[in-house]
Amino acid sequence: MPNSRPTVREVSFEIFQHFGVDRLFGNPGSTELPMLKAMPEGFDYVLGLNEAVVVGMADGYARSSGKPALVNLHSSAGTGHALGNLFTAFRNHAPIVVTAGQQARSILPYDPFLFAERPTEFPQPYVKWACEPARPEDVPQALLRAFHIALTPPMGPVFVSIPVDDWDRECDRPGLPELHMETLAAPHNIDLLARRFNRASHPALVLGTGSADSHSWDSAIALAERSGASVWVAPFAARDVFPEDHPQFAGFLPAMREDIVRLLDGHDMILVAGAPVFTYHVEGEGPHWPPHATLAALSDTESHLAALPGDALGVLGSVAPALAALAEKVQPRAFAGSAHALAAPEARMTDSYVLSRIAALRPANAVVVEEAPTARGPMHDNLPILREGGFFTCASGGLGYGLPAAIGAALGQNDKVLAVLGDGGAMYTIQGLYSARLHQTDISFLILNNSAYAALQGFASHFGMNSVPGTDLTGIDFVQLAQAQGVAARKVEETGDLDAALEWSFAQDGPSLLDLRIT
Structure with missing residues (x-):
């Protein structure tokens, strides 16, 4: 009599689809290959060339789409690469379920190659919950719990380590409850x-x-x-x-x-x-x-x-x-305060002027993803956010989030995404441009290039320092970096060329990049 019990992989993908998940963000490794075997039709694989890119894309997707994101990482090495943006996802309250590969259970006692030692401890404290199921049959229930915890306010990432030989094991189908976890004030x-x-x-x-x-x-x-x-x-x-x-x-x-x-x-x-x-x-x-x-x-x-x-x-x-x-x-009362005033910057290649022109020319309903710490103040004064769901940035203060998050935001909704990035932050995850081109995301990457970690230079005076070593980034050519990954790009050094370049970028259907040389 044939056995009709499903595999862990089959049930896991049923759970993913129950929660509205139709794509997997990842960078494949050996211990994850059985998860990827026979993926359901219509279930997309979103490739990032580094795990920091993978988690950043998932973060941007989850926050822009309002749906949980599913990430697959490679045991300890891949999880380690991802930790910076996993920390950011935790601070961002992004509902992400991370599955990480683990070596086969039968060889775990022998310290095998590419295994994860104490896997649930590695990502803590920057996940809400972490688990490596005791048995293969327990994987589906662990995934159910992971999604519920990730989606419970305050939302955030969770982590499930899954041995490579679990996916083809048979298991029972658990019930799929629909939970609403909102906490209402008394x-x-x-x-x-x-x-x-x-x-x-x-x-x-x-x-x-x-x-x-x-x-x-x-x-x-x-x-x-x-x-x-x-x-x-x-x-x-x-x-x-x-x-x-x-x-x-x-x-x-x-x-x-x-x-x-x-x-x-x-x-x-x-x-x-x-x-x-x-x-x-x-x-x-x-x-x-x-x-x-x-x-x-x-x-x-x-x-x-x-x-x-x-x-x-x-x-x-x-x-x-x-x-x-x-x-x-509350009792009705007339407003008696004063409104925030926008600036009127002089026409020079400064961050303030460039941001003011982005504001003037941006497409209707454009979404701004920002990671330009030096320009945050000028952005407040020159690039107002006017719509709900129109702005995302990094709550952790770490760099390397903004470029991949813009890709995720573009995948999560249909409006143009403007990625306003500093040159230093963009270099952390510059290989994300490959994913932007691969998935034909509608993004204008706008690099405010001051050839420095200028935020650190500005902060140095707080500690009585006149100069900071390691902050000069002179010589990076973002046009060549973009073109090498298949993304159209232009450099802008003069104000007379700025508007035409912005209009060109905003008119593209796929990704484009502007290297905006600011003083």
Whole structure:
């Protein structure tokens, strides 16, 4: 009598499809080959030439599409290459399920070639959960749990190590439950927040990445307009949180304690939503917010509330429904603050001027993926984000995310992607251009090339340094790097050539690159 039990591989792909997964991001290795055998029709393999590229693409795809991403890595070596962008995915709250190859169970006691020793420990603490199933039959249940944990707010990457000989073993089909894991704030806590708003004369709403993760764009607008609140972006927010051309948009908070207190000084009540209070980049002294103001925090991330300083009020819950409920309860108030002003830069090849021309000429609904630390301030002043789902950047501060994330973002939605990158960051994962061409992604790679790690040079004065070794990047030709990988490219050195080059790039259907030589 023939055996009708399915294999681990067959059941695993049924689980992937149950969660809406139709592609696998990877760079194949020997211990992953049985996973790739007989992939279902219509299930795509998205190739990256380095595991950092693979995870960066998956991160951009998950955050832009709103679906979980599936990644396959090669035992310890591939996981090690991926760790920098896995750390970023963890900080970005990107729902990624990572499967990693492991050597065959029968030879694990003999320290075999290309195996992973203590595999579940290697990616920690920058995954929400890690597992190597005890038996081949347990792989499907481990994958089910992995997806549920990855998709539970605050979302994030998970890791499952799978021995190479497990995929062809027989197993039972587990049930495929559909879980909805949103955490709603208690009604009495919404009442507490509403009372604070109603007692205030000049409230402020500070929005962080968690606000965008819960799709709070419309509810944040509704609350701001009803309450008359000024809206600020939390330090190092990695998503679009509010329309930056809205009259109540006040600007961006820096990651410095004293400056935050100074900028928020005109407010007597502050609600921080979807962010910690606060993210700092340097040491500071004094209060964390103006002493005369009350502060409350709303987040679905427990650590944001557990670390609250002072006498703040903390409310646990998904940000979007809480802001919507709060908008129904606050008393209407006219806006009495001031709006964030855009700059009018001089026509020179500076980052400010180049960004202003990108803003003026960009296609409708274009999505911006940014990794240009030196230009972040000028970007705030010259390239406003105007649409929901229109901005992604790196929450971790590491480099090498932006270029592959732009590829993932292009795969995850249909609008043009503008990858605004620094030359230093772009070089971390420059081989991602091959994947951009291979998958014909609709991206304009815009390299703000100042021939330096200029962010470090600017930061050096904080430590009393006049110069920093290892920050001169003179001599890199991004046009040749792009063309070598099949991507059309142009160099721009003069302002008179800038608009035509941008229009050329924005008109391309596939990937293109501009090497923008800025002073």
